[in-house]
Amino acid sequence: MAEITMNHIVKEYGDGFKAVNDISLDVDDGEFMILVGPSGCGKSTLLRMIVGLEDITSGDMLIGGERVNDKVPRERNLSMVFQNYALYPHLTVYENIAFPLRLSKKFDDKTIDSKVREAAATLELTEHLDRKPANLSGGQRQRVAMGRAIVRDAQAFLFDEPLSNLDAKLRGQMRAEIARMQRRMGITTVYVTHDQTEAMTLGDRVAVLRKGLLQQCATPRELYQQPVNLFVAGFIGSPPMNFIPGRVKGDALEFPFVTVSLNPDQASAVAGKDLVLAGIRPEYFETAELVDESRRPSGTTFTAVVDVIEWLGNEQYAYIPFEAPEAIANQLKDLARELDSDSMRTRLVVSLDPMSRVREGEDTEFWIDTPRMLLFDPASGDNLTLKTPAEAGATT
Amino acid sequence: MRQRIGPTTIIGSLVILVWCLLPVVWIIMLSFKPAAETAAGSPQFLPQDWTWDNFQTVWEDDQFRRSLFNSFGISFISTALSVILATLAAYAIARLNFKGKRLVLSLALAIAMFPVVSLVGPLFDLWTTFGLYNTWPGLIIPYMSFTLPLAIWTLSAFFREIPWEMEQAAQVDGATSWQAFRKVIVPLAAPGVFTAAILTFFFAWNDFVFGISLTSTDAARPVPAALAFFVGPDQFNPPVSTLSAAAVLVTIPIVAIVLLFQRRIVAGLTSGAVKG
Numbered sequence: 001m002a003e004i005t006m007n008h009i010v011k012e013y014g015d016g017f018k019a020v021n022d023i024s025l026d027v028d029d030g031e032f033m034i035l036v037g038p039s040g041c042g043k044s045t046l047l048r049m050i051v052g053l054e055d056i057t058s059g060d061m062l063i064g065g066e067r068v069n070d071k072v073p074r075e076r077n078l079s080m081v082f083q084n085y086a087l088y089p090h091l092t093v094y095e096n097i098a099f100p101l102r103l104s105k106k107f108d109d110k111t112i113d114s115k116v117r118e119a120a121a122t123l124e125l126t127e128h129l130d131r132k133p134a135n136l137s138g139g140q141r142q143r144v145a146m147g148r149a150i151v152r153d154a155q156a157f158l159f160d161e162p163l164s165n166l167d168a169k170l171r172g173q174m175r176a177e178i179a180r181m182q183r184r185m186g187i188t189t190v191y192v193t194h195d196q197t198e199a200m201t202l203g204d205r206v207a208v209l210r211k212g213l214l215q216q217c218a219t220p221r222e223l224y225q226q227p228v229n230l231f232v233a234g235f236i237g238s239p240p241m242n243f244i245p246g247r248v249k250g251d252a253l254e255f256p257f258v259t260v261s262l263n264p265d266q267a268s269a270v271a272g273k274d275l276v277l278a279g280i281r282p283e284y285f286e287t288a289e290l291v292d293e294s295r296r297p298s299g300t301t302f303t304a305v306v307d308v309i310e311w312l313g314n315e316q317y318a319y320i321p322f323e324a325p326e327a328i329a330n331q332l333k334d335l336a337r338e339l340d341s342d343s344m345r346t347r348l349v350v351s352l353d354p355m356s357r358v359r360e361g362e363d364t365e366f367w368i369d370t371p372r373m374l375l376f377d378p379a380s381g382d383n384l385t386l387k388t389p390a391e392a393g394a395t396t
Numbered sequence: 397m398r399q400r401i402g403p404t405t406i407i408g409s410l411v412i413l414v415w416c417l418l419p420v421v422w423i424i425m426l427s428f429k430p431a432a433e434t435a436a437g438s439p440q441f442l443p444q445d446w447t448w449d450n451f452q453t454v455w456e457d458d459q460f461r462r463s464l465f466n467s468f469g470i471s472f473i474s475t476a477l478s479v480i481l482a483t484l485a486a487y488a489i490a491r492l493n494f495k496g497k498r499l500v501l502s503l504a505l506a507i508a509m510f511p512v513v514s515l516v517g518p519l520f521d522l523w524t525t526f527g528l529y530n531t532w533p534g535l536i537i538p539y540m541s542f543t544l545p546l547a548i549w550t551l552s553a554f555f556r557e558i559p560w561e562m563e564q565a566a567q568v569d570g571a572t573s574w575q576a577f578r579k580v581i582v583p584l585a586a587p588g589v590f591t592a593a594i595l596t597f598f599f600a601w602n603d604f605v606f607g608i609s610l611t612s613t614d615a616a617r618p619v620p621a622a623l624a625f626f627v628g629p630d631q632f633n634p635p636v637s638t639l640s641a642a643a644v645l646v647t648i649p650i651v652a653i654v655l656l657f658q659r660r661i662v663a664g665l666t667s668g669a670v671k672g
Contacts, residue, residue, distance in 0.1 A: 074567055104570055
């Protein structure tokens with residue numbers, strides 16, 4: 001059990017490419033920290049630097065207050081679950097789990113046996129102990145890898161996309177399992193994923209990385225409601241946040257399809273700007289007919305033609321195309337590419353009540369909850385409406 | 397999806413089997429014939445009087461037993477040394493980046509391509525000077541240098557197949573590099589190790605050229621060379637049946653070893669992949 005402190009960590013490869021660029025991050029004792037970002041953002045590299053499989057170019061890595069930059073993995077006493085599990089195919093499940101214990105030479109056979117059986121019982125592997133990894137299902141292999149990690153008293157757990165090889169249903173189960181075990185054992189955990197459901201549900205805090213740079217490290221709730229920039233806003237949330245270019249006209253904002261009025265906070269945030277990007281989450285939209293009369297004046301209504309409807313039972317998504325100025329459209333396209341989501345054209349994704357009977361190709365009146373809208377500077381991508389922590393605390 | 401085995405396949409296999417095994421069967425038949433029968437012009441295929449005499453004669457021959465001992469000793473030692481060295485070298489080649497890696501690999505290949513015969517003369521001179529002539533090391537060293545390249549190439553291919561994560565997982569689990577190598581990498585590469593071992597053993601066991609040129613007495617002479625000196629009482633009448641019996645005896649260990657190792661190789665190959 002220990003806290004992990006990263007001070008200005010840099011990983012530079014021989015060709016000068018910086019996979020991890022000046023990241024400073026503290027993981028508290030017992031905290032569940034998620035590293036998330038699109039592929040190639042350096043999250044796995046950072047994890048491998050913590051465990052010692054990757055050299056640190058510069059900066060300090062402290063585990064439990066001790067500098068570990070020059071320590072080999074086995075001296076760091078961390079346990080790790082690999083993406084492909086890295087089970088030893090020539091050993092039985094029992095021996096796989098016992099492997100770290102046998103290496104440490106600190107335990108006699110009886111202690112090892114009881115520890116292995118305890119770990120196996122926790123993970124419901126008892127009946128598979130004599131089998132070889134080749135004869136196990138994906139979920140069972142995953143649990144063996146976890147067993148190998150929890151069997152010894154490591155200072156911290158490290159997970160490298162542990163659920164990415166499982167099918168969706170099993171992933172949900174294992175996610176709950178990991179969360180349960182981490183809470184019970186109260187052990188410091190760093191978890192790398194590109195799946196934002198895992199990021200949002202598992203983590204005490206989530207660190208969003210982009211091209212080796214730390215964008216924001218905050219609780220899932222704060223990331224969702226107060227993203228610091230366009231990248232974080234676009235990355236967190238599914239379906240992703242809508243970005244709509246708007247021209248500032250005093251205390252009003254002119255979208256391609258409607259003009260909305262801004263509240264004083266928003267107006268002061270965009271004062272002096274000509275063009276801003278408004279970030280509106282899909283659920284901030286609703287069909288106007290389903291919105292309470294009393295709430296309606298606080299937002300804005302507009303009429304648009306729905307392109308496609310996706311009805312999922314518990315919710316439904318409507319897609320509404322709109323025209324954006326070319327420069328902005330290109331910028332949004334770049335952002336989408338960076339977020340690994342290829343959207344072909346600029347369009348709104350709107351999450352509607354499943355009860356609303358919207359039809360494709362028909363004019364429909366929508367309502368936007370404009371006070372909850374975020375405003376971004378299109379050039380820098382910064383969130384202009386970002387509240388200080390104190391303010392954020394007051395509103396949420 | 398299983399294809400049915402047609403009559404042509406069966407006939408084809410039979411033809412190939414007969415073609416390959418006929419000489420072997422012929423030698424076995426010869427080894428069971430009394431000496432008089434083999435000397436009588438053109439002997440028939442099956443022995444008229446089955447006899448174990450030839451085997452007994454060969455086995456009671458001190459020279460043969462001594463050379464058999466030499467062959468076993470030399471082959472086992474060169475196999476063991478060659479496999480150990482090749483495993484370490486192949487691991488380094490597969491995993492580490494060092495200067496001259498390509499040079500080592502191409503040099504190894506160049507050595508393997510050298511014709512054996514062209515080296516015998518110089519080696520003879522060298523060995524007589526160094527006092528290695530007619531000794532076990534005098535044969536072990538050339539056997540090793542000719543089998544190492546092949547073993548290194550085979551093994552490094554095997555090591556490359558083993559995912560890096562295996563080793564990294566072992567290191568995170570608390571293993572030193574050496575422990576990770578010994579407890580994870582080598583067991584996983586076992587099929588490769590056995591393949592290399594078989595190849596080396598065959599080369600050493602079957603070698604004739606080095607065996608006959610670099611030895612002069614029973615002190616180090618291996619079986620294939622010893623058989624050439626197996627003249628018998630009458631110089632003009634080579635003891636064909638006794639020689640055949642000796643040849644059969646010499647083949648038995650090879651067949652046994654192949655069967656033994658083959659099971660290990662198959663077991664190693666089917667032990668299972670890493671992820672699903």
